Amino acid sequence: MDTEVSYNFDDIRPLNNDEVKDAIEALIANEDFERAFRYIKPDVNWKEFSETMRSFKTKEDFKSKLAYEAVMNVANKTTFSLTISGRSRLPKDKQPCTFISNHRDIVLDASFLNVMLYDVGYGMTQVAIGDNLMIRPWIETLVRLNNSFIVKRGVSVRQMLDVSRTLSAYIRHTINETKESIWIAQREGRAKDSNDRTQGSVLKMLNMSGDKDIVSNLMELNIFPVAISYEYDPCDFLKAKEFQMKRDDPEFVKSQRDDLLSMETGILNNKGRVHFTLTQPINDQLAALDKDMEKNELVAAIASIIDKEIYKHYRFYPCNYVAYDMLTGTKRFSGNYGQRDKKHFEEYLQGQLDKIVLPNKDEAFLRTKMLEMYTNPLKNHLANQE
Known part of the structure; x- marks a missing residue:
């Protein structure tokens, strides 16, 4: 109707x-x-x-x-x-x-x-x-x-x-x-x-x-x-890049072109x-x-x-558990993934980081931000159980 x-x-x-x-x-x-x-x-x-x-x-x-x-x-x-x-x-x-x-x-x-x-x-x-x-x-x-x-x-x-x-x-x-x-x-x-x-x-x-x-x-x-x-998340590297751009320039505002790129990247990858x-x-x-x-x-x-x-x-997927352990420097969830899972995620992470082009690229910061994206849902899930 x-x-x-x-x-x-x-x-x-x-x-x-x-x-x-x-x-x-x-x-x-x-x-x-x-x-x-x-x-x-x-x-x-x-x-x-x-x-x-x-x-x-x-x-x-x-x-x-x-x-x-x-x-x-x-x-x-x-x-x-x-x-x-x-x-x-x-x-x-x-x-x-x-x-x-x-x-x-x-x-x-x-x-x-x-x-x-x-x-x-x-x-x-x-x-x-x-x-x-x-x-x-x-x-x-x-x-x-x-x-x-x-x-x-x-x-x-x-x-x-x-x-x-x-x-x-x-x-x-x-x-x-x-x-x-x-x-x-x-x-x-x-x-x-x-x-x-x-x-x-x-x-x-x-x-x-x-x-x-x-x-x-x-x-x-x-x-x-x-x-x-x-x-x-196909846009994880774009999101990490935006975090650094905002950190380095608090006045930074995304353009329409950025939104278009995010839509395209999210759909196609x-x-x-x-x-x-x-x-x-x-x-x-x-x-x-x-x-x-x-x-x-x-x-x-x-x-x-x-x-x-x-x-x-x-x-949750193996990458969430791997990211948590990488971010916290622990092996808390090592029982939830194998070495192949870990290697695969590490390679994926590096591949996404390599896509980021910035004049003053802070790879350690960008890596942390990307790990947080895959870790935060798990952290919130755990905190919700306590």
């Missing part, structure tokens, strides 16, 4: 089905879109592809056919495996949820989750995506055609309150009126060091559109944390094993909170509930 949205959502909502035809024609005619698509699929017959595109009459057609196929193509080429667990914890009546996950890859976190939710019969979510990634007009057309909604980031402090209220109202409308699930990252931007923490500002934004107390308002959104575990765990809806835990707590304390307590679900449900 098509989404009925009020006018004030028009600049952030996904396309409506009556806008699909024009959007597809605009994409087909766009040379940048064609160039990008050929980059991923060099042998495409553009005329045949254009006819296939024109056969899609609804967003559902586009998502379930072309977008699904494109994501699975990426998974087949760049992962050893893509798996999901916890499907039995999905609502049996397909009740809409707000899936909140840790954030590793700009494009693929939500894309991989959606194809797997589709495969298990739950259906795809609407996806929150930052306007900083709308680097070209065709990208915005594509993501809105693919049922994503836009999170405005590049606005003044004065505008931010209105923008956040509109976003919050849209999410609540989507869950409660349109009856569609949504995905949103637990924080603005990826956790570059993989030290995953839910930002209070995200929870405060979700609360804005409610008319009750914060606990009741968030319970209405059916928050469902998701733990994402990539064996290898090896990720090894990738696993998503559907943890569990947290409404029972929210209901047990003391609503008389001070608001910021409540926000911190809710963030902690989400974080603990994610920490508990990570999946």
Whole structure:
């Protein structure tokens, strides 16, 4: 069923089905879109592809056919495996949820989750995506055609309150009126060091559109944390490079070109094993909170509930254990990997470090930062057990 949205959502909502035809024609005619698509699929017959595109009459057609196929193509080429667990914890009546996950890859976190939710019969979510990634007009057309909604980031402090209220109202409308699930990252931007923490500002934004107390308002959104575990992060060397650039120049700000490179690197390169765990809806835990707590304390307590679900449900690979022992100079986890695993990770690490080009390259610092990326999820998991 098509989404009925009020006018004030028009600049952030996904396309409506009556806008699909024009959007597809605009994409087909766009040379940048064609160039990008050929980059991923060099042998495409553009005329045949254009006819296939024109056969899609609804967003559902586009998502379930072309977008699904494109994501699975990426998974087949760049992962050893893509798996999901916890499907039995999905609502049996397909009740809409707000899936909140840790954030590793700009494009693929939500894309991989959606194809797997589709495969298990739950259906795809609407996806929150930052306007900083709308680097070209065709990208915005594509993501809105693919049922994503836009999170405005590049606005003044004065505008931010209105923008956040509109976003919050849209999410609540989507869950409660349109009856569609949504995905949103637990924080603005990826956790570059993989030290995953839910930002209070995200929870405060979700609360804005409610008319009750914060606990009741968030319970209405059916928050469902998701733990994402990539064996290898193709962007690890780019993230490490950014850490040094920020260390050496506190004024350093990423450019649009940096975001584009991160998207491209994340999509096209090896990720090894990738696993998503559907943890569990947290409404029972929210209901047990003391609503008389001070608001910021409540926000911190809710963030902690989400974080603990994610920490508990990570999946670990030999590289995580090797990285922990290398970083701490111990053999605490030597029983979790063999010499071949260790050698493989050391070679991988050096290969990624060799990709970093900086005038004053601090290899020891960069190595530490990369080891932290593979160690922090394990550290948080262990701390959560104590």
